[in-house]
Amino acid sequence: MNTNFDEVVDRLHTNSAKWDGIPDEYGKNVIALSVADMDLRAPQVLVDKMTEVAQHGIYGYTELFPPYYAAVQSWFQRMYDWKIDREWIVFCPRIVQAVSLIIQHFIDEGDKVLVHTPSYMPITNAIKVNRRKLVESPLLLKNGRYEIDFEDTEAKMRTGVKILLLCSPHNPTGRVWTKEELWHIGELCLKYNVLLISDDIHADFIHGKHRHTFVGSLSEQLAQQSIICTSPGKTFNLASLEIANIIIPNEKYRSKFKESMIQAGIHNPTFFAVPALETAYTSCDDWLIGVKDYISDNVSFTKEFCREHLPKIKLIDPEGTYLIWMDCRDWSMNEADLKQWILEEAKVNVSFGSSFGKKYEGFIRLNLGTPRALLHEGLRRIAQVYRSTKTIKI
Numbered sequence: 001m002n003t004n005f006d007e008v009v010d011r012l013h014t015n016s017a018k019w020d021g022i023p024d025e026y027g028k029n030v031i032a033l034s035v036a037d038m039d040l041r042a043p044q045v046l047v048d049k050m051t052e053v054a055q056h057g058i059y060g061y062t063e064l065f066p067p068y069y070a071a072v073q074s075w076f077q078r079m080y081d082w083k084i085d086r087e088w089i090v091f092c093p094r095i096v097q098a099v100s101l102i103i104q105h106f107i108d109e110g111d112k113v114l115v116h117t118p119s120y121m122p123i124t125n126a127i128k129v130n131r132r133k134l135v136e137s138p139l140l141l142k143n144g145r146y147e148i149d150f151e152d153t154e155a156k157m158r159t160g161v162k163i164l165l166l167c168s169p170h171n172p173t174g175r176v177w178t179k180e181e182l183w184h185i186g187e188l189c190l191k192y193n194v195l196l197i198s199d200d201i202h203a204d205f206i207h208g209k210h211r212h213t214f215v216g217s218l219s220e221q222l223a224q225q226s227i228i229c230t231s232p233g234k235t236f237n238l239a240s241l242e243i244a245n246i247i248i249p250n251e252k253y254r255s256k257f258k259e260s261m262i263q264a265g266i267h268n269p270t271f272f273a274v275p276a277l278e279t280a281y282t283s284c285d286d287w288l289i290g291v292k293d294y295i296s297d298n299v300s301f302t303k304e305f306c307r308e309h310l311p312k313i314k315l316i317d318p319e320g321t322y323l324i325w326m327d328c329r330d331w332s333m334n335e336a337d338l339k340q341w342i343l344e345e346a347k348v349n350v351s352f353g354s355s356f357g358k359k360y361e362g363f364i365r366l367n368l369g370t371p372r373a374l375l376h377e378g379l380r381r382i383a384q385v386y387r388s389t390k391t392i393k394i
């Protein structure tokens with residue numbers, strides 16, 4: 001099992017969205033701490049499996065056979081003590097696809113979908129491009145920690161929301177919702193007959209004492225009201241292999257979702273997808289423990305570095321995910337300033353706040369799923385520019 005997470009792998013010229021996607025005008029020397037995939041190699045057993053599969057040489061059509069379902073079931077049982085029926089599991093290549101299909105087929109144009117903001121853009125976009133109405137309930141930042149504003153959420157649900165799209169754990173704030181919070185959300189969904197879609201793609205990265213709970217495991221009633229989107233894509237860094245497991249305990253919802261996939265012409269996973277999932281879910285537990293420790297150390301490193309060198313930037317301590325949300329408003333409220341300093345001058349690409357909602361200028365999100373040396377160099381460059389802006393401005 002490879003555990004050399006310090007290894008820096010050059011991702012340029014691999015069609016990487018994160019690295020090759022940086023516009024040429026910023027030069028080739030930019031460090032990317034943006035798009036949420038990791039710069040850490042997948043487990044060696046997984047690489048070996050993909051190599052073996054590639055060597056077969058016939059990449060014909062595939063189907064889903066029982067070992068796939070057993071691998072998914074055993075993963076949730078082993079990791080989360082959540083027993084799911086085989087029938088509940090529906091393969092869909094990507095979570096954003098699944099959410100889009102649900103929006104298209106479960107509700108009508110103009111219907112309301114509630115999202116807590118700041119929020120991961122492709123999901124909010126899926127609501128808008130499908131001409132449904134995005135209803136935002138901003139999270140409250142209290143003593144450096146984000147919380148759901150339940151009064152606001154309920155007030156908005158009262159106006160006829162059809163779907164609540166929960167991100168659990170939450171990207172970008174890193175909140176791991178407690179059981180109590182999830183109960184509260186669940187009760188509101190039951191009270192107002194709102195379909196609860198929970199995007200749990202970051203569930204396998206939980207720090208310290210925090211624990212992840214799947215809404216579908218809370219009660220039978222809530223399971224029947226929810227669709228839970230899960231995937232090994234983030235966990236084992238295999239996003240482009242395209243395999244997500246959509247857990248749908250409610251039979252009516254399940255057949256509707258399956259029908260929507262057929263209508264969209266989505267079937268058969270790629271040749272690599274199922275072997276990747278089976279290997280990841282059955283043979284990579286040690287690797288996952290290692291990578292989680294590495295990310296936790298990256299979080300501590302970032303906190304320490306910022307305390308010393310970037311004192312005006314307030315970090316939101318992530319309880320989960322490999323992302324960190326930073327409040328830079330005391331440095332500048334203006335995103336154009338931050339873009340100039342961080343991207344153009346420091347040559348570090350991060351995810352800038354406005355892509356998570358209009359109100360989030362002055363925030364940035366960093367991806368900590370990267371070797372420490374790259375993270376350190378990225379932070380060092382930002383700190384250098386930070387010092388020079390302070391000398392000019394103050």
Ligand SMILES: Cc1ncc(COP(=O)(O)O)c(C=O)c1O
Nearest residue numbers: 036094095096097120171199201
């Ligand atoms: C919260 C969240 N949901 C979904 C996705 C994307 O999932 P997929 O690639 O399966 O569509 C991401 C990727 O960054 C994400 O952060």
